[in-house]
Amino acid sequence: MKIVLGSPLNAIPKPWLYFDVPAVMVNALEIRGDPRAVLQYEGELWIDSGGYQILKKGLSVDLEKIAEIYRRVDAQLYLSLDVPPSPQDPPDVAEKKFEKSYSNWEKLRKMVGDSVIPVLHVYKDVGLFRRYLARYLDAPALAIGAAVPYVLITKGAPKGSRGLALKLIAEVRAQYKGPIHILGMGSPSVTPILAVMRIDSTDSATWRLKAAYGKVVLPGGGERHVTSRSVNFGRAKPKDGELEELYNFLQATGFPVLDDFYSRIKISFEYRALVNAWVVLKSWAEPPRPKSFKTLYQLAVSH
Template sequence: MAGNGFKLILGTPIETTIYPWRILPIRGVMVNAYSILKSRKLSSMRGRGLRKLLGLTDDVELWLDSGGYQFLREGIDPGAYRIAKIYREIDADYYVSLDYPPSPRDSDDIRALKIAKTVSTFMTLKSMLRGKVEEGRLIPVFHLAIGESLRIQLVEYTSNACIAAVGGLIPYFMQRAGKFSRLKALLFLILMRKLWRGKLHALGIASAAVIPLLKLIGVDSGDTQTWRHKAGYGKIIIPGAGERHISKQQVRFGPAKLKGEEIKIYHALLEKASKHLNLTHEMLVESFEARALFNAWMLVEVANNRLGYNGASRPFARLYELAKHYMKLEEAEIEEELRRILYEGVVAGRREEKTVRVEFEANVLPTTEPTSIRAAIDY
């Protein structure tokens, strides 16, 4: 990945009816193990079966994610053995280790336990998938941490992987992690880029707004399903403006319709996109598939810097400038700044997130709670 620019990976469910990688220069596609297990069709995906199902040519990488976040939401722990079975049977380019993402609202003890379980599960998968480890295709996952929790992840991963992922940052970019939510994610990404010498992947956050930030920091690749999710809500992506409703669906959240100068920008982008996708305004209004293709094209354009876009919306433009500043600092200074903003205050948990955490603890975590991450790994 390094040396070839930022690599955009499009996340997709296996039952998709939209295949932008057949039309656009998409470099990779990601499917998660949760959707594979849920489909109960693993037998048809063995070997190159999943590639055939998705219509992937050999120059498009196939990434398998464990689906750790989806399992977490269901209060299910699939375990390393079940994930290893899927990873052994499906021919993919990269396999993301099973992780247990901490919530921004988790206590230090629970966060340490989840990180510990993520690390120990990677070590188990490493012993079960030795060939993939030797080929550099099993990807460990870092979660936001400082001090001992961060050092343990570095020690265990550095000698066993040449590419690592940073996970669990979606709530931070969605501003669900209290004060300075996005800044916390930014600082951790910069810190990881300085500490991790191999290739670095950002899990789930490669939106149009965040891609310029990842490129500036030097993150090698990132994945996203925003191209589909936004389309499902009747939205299209307009760099610099965010997302705008264009369908006849009721506006459920976020900014409403295009207005003012945005309309001119939209029509210019549509004209450009239509040269590749044969889309019309009417198609975008009526069709989820058309909106999804438009959004995928938009992400490709941003990833390849063909729009001259650098995070121009006001909040992200500010993050862009902060990134330039923090990248000049030493690792210890960045970590200290992250420590400061992490412990300025405790964010109160919301009921639905607290319920998920209780289910997770009941089904996944041990009943006693060692405070030290090292103790948790040895538990």
């Protein structure tokens, strides 16, 4: 399964300068000139419309402006401007957002071409989800968004939200024959489940954020705080043998920057970010570590 690294344009470090990264996703709202020159990256480039940021910040963005950026920048895939519903939205509000996402895709597809990929959103009203899935079956590829609140956060989501989200994703896989990308689900706790479900790709931008908070990501999921500074959340320190397990995983999978691992991981944000990026890219074949995700993984395998 392909894991796409989400990254700010001016990101430090740049993992692709150290090892192979199959694809990089950047935000259209950050683009001013040539993103490849800024990234120093010649590989597969994906551009996200910035729909989530637009929603969170209450911005108003002209669809023609997004189209202009997409026409100007040479990329392999452009995500349509979507309007994600939240788990708390009542069905009538959610349906307006589904319809706006569909309308944006139709318009951008006409302006830019078939490399614009629509986004279908996970939502608690299964009937609404299915109606819009039927409208996207002719798309050349399909992204599924809004799964993070149901699977990785769950606060405010309906009971059984993880199972619901995975059920909807499985329905898409059964009905849709093209490539499927799950937005924002590149956590090592989840990627093994998606791989078993025959999902083609997903992405993660948290490799840098977790490193900035002093954390390393473990193969199979979970994170550990490894610096000496105090933190307000996610204080779990490595248990006996966990850093050795991480080191052994990096060594076994060919991580190219292993020198002084135990000291650098504690003092260097950039080094932690490289380690986290590698784990995100390489651990989708590892069974999940957290118990709840392990159960979901076993269910996916049995089906």
